[in-house]
Amino acid sequence: MHWTQVVYLEDRMTCVKKLAExxxxxxxxxxxxxxxxxxxxxxxxxxxxxxIPVIDFSxxxxxxxxQRSQAIQELGKACKDxxxxxLINHGVPEKQMEAVIEYIRGFFDLTEEEKRxxxxxxxxxxxxxxxxxxxxxxxxxxxxxxxxxxxxPDDHEFQFPNKPAGxxxxxxxxxxxxxxxxxxxxxxISVSLGLEPxxxxxxxxxxxxxxxxxxxxxxxxxxxxxxMGLPPHSDHGLLxxxxxxxxxxxxxxxxxxxxxxxxxxxxxxxxxxxxxxxLSNGKYKSNVHRAVVNNKATRMSLAIAxxxxxxxMIRPAPELESKEQAAAYIGMKYKDYMELQQGNQxxxxxxLDRVRAFN
Ligand code: OGA
Ligand code: NI
Numbered sequence: 001m002h003w004t005q006v007v008y009l010e011d012r013m014t015c016v017k018k019l020a021e022x023x024x025x026x027x028x029x030x031x032x033x034x035x036x037x038x039x040x041x042x043x044x045x046x047x048x049x050x051x052i053p054v055i056d057f058s059x060x061x062x063x064x065x066x067q068r069s070q071a072i073q074e075l076g077k078a079c080k081d082x083x084x085x086x087l088i089n090h091g092v093p094e095k096q097m098e099a100v101i102e103y104i105r106g107f108f109d110l111t112e113e114e115k116r117x118x119x120x121x122x123x124x125x126x127x128x129x130x131x132x133x134x135x136x137x138x139x140x141x142x143x144x145x146x147x148x149x150x151x152x153p154d155d156h157e158f159q160f161p162n163k164p165a166g167x168x169x170x171x172x173x174x175x176x177x178x179x180x181x182x183x184x185x186x187x188x189i190s191v192s193l194g195l196e197p198x199x200x201x202x203x204x205x206x207x208x209x210x211x212x213x214x215x216x217x218x219x220x221x222x223x224x225x226x227x228m229g230l231p232p233h234s235d236h237g238l239l240x241x242x243x244x245x246x247x248x249x250x251x252x253x254x255x256x257x258x259x260x261x262x263x264x265x266x267x268x269x270x271x272x273x274x275x276x277x278x279l280s281n282g283k284y285k286s287n288v289h290r291a292v293v294n295n296k297a298t299r300m301s302l303a304i305a306x307x308x309x310x311x312x313m314i315r316p317a318p319e320l321e322s323k324e325q326a327a328a329y330i331g332m333k334y335k336d337y338m339e340l341q342q343g344n345q346x347x348x349x350x351x352l353d354r355v356r357a358f359n
Contacts, residue, residue, distance in 0.1 A: 020219030076192030083287030237307030
């Protein structure tokens with residue numbers, strides 16, 4: 001074992017960035033070796049006949065009635081067939097997106113000691129930074145550092161880290177804009193399900209909905225084929241909007257194959273999450289995705305997970321239940337669901353399995 005590995009083993013709880021930066025690192029410590037399901041291991045390249053859907057946000061908000069209804073139809077199809085789409089013309093300025101990514105880079109560049117202030121102790125602490133996903137339960141670590149912040153508009157006491165200076169204001173402003181984009185998307189998704197436009201908004205108390213700000217850092221990895229950035233999982237909220245620093249690594253599971261997500265510049269990578277699957281009574285299945293790593297460049301991503309308010313009980317819309325399709329999930333308070341997901345190992349859709357109804 002190389003000496004850097006020995007040093008690292010002693011404080012493996014801290015961060016992978018430090019490990020990746022150790023001079024002369026040519027192999028990864030064994031606790032980063034991730035074994036994937038060989039059947040699912042082939043990432044398929046983009047098939048032009050069956051590629052990730054692209055949704056034009058401007059048509060949903062300011063298109064002609066005909067363009068709007070067509071865009072809603074396409075959005076519904078994207079949710080049903082993929083649970084994943086690229087969102088273009090969303091109105092969030094490119095400069096603002098880039099600025100937030102640069103603040104995130106600055107945050108991860110803080111010293112270990114400075115970051116320790118934001119470590120957090122408990123799962124629902126509003127600010128937590130760390131490595132992997134849930135190191136207290138994991139034998140295999142993921143090649144990823146994170147900063148996770150719970151943004152709950154009802155919580156006025158809330159503080160966002162402000163190192164580097166300006167990070168707080170830029171991020172909170174960004175989250176507000178994302179909140180609006182998500183609200184519009186959820187309106188269109190309601191309509192696509194045959195529900196009234198505000199159905200999801202009302203059923204989830206979206207006004208007070210929780211947003212989770214998840215900044216991810218994936219440093220270059222000397223053995224990218226052995227490590228995993230984030231394992232296959234679905235997100236716990238309704239809709240997650242992801243942007244990245246121009247470096248790819250996200251893959252989405254589609255018809256049993258991993259598809260590389262090649263982002264269009266300035267687009268959001270959007271995936272549907274578990275609460276939408278529950279609300280839609282399984283019509284829109286939450287998307288399973290993962291993040292792979294590379295040996296060339298540091299990848300950063302920012303996922304804003306938009307969910308119901310924490311106190312709201314989420315259950316299938318009665319309008320989407322029928323004799324043939326009874327409620328497929330039991331109701332659960334979003335807060336409990338989130339705690340369940342965050343408190344376990346990240347493992348596909350294992351959390352959703354716990355709320356499936358036995359029909
Ligand atoms: C997540 C996630 C993907 C990425 O944070 O839940 O799926 O591209 N991130 O970093
Ligand atoms: Ni995710």
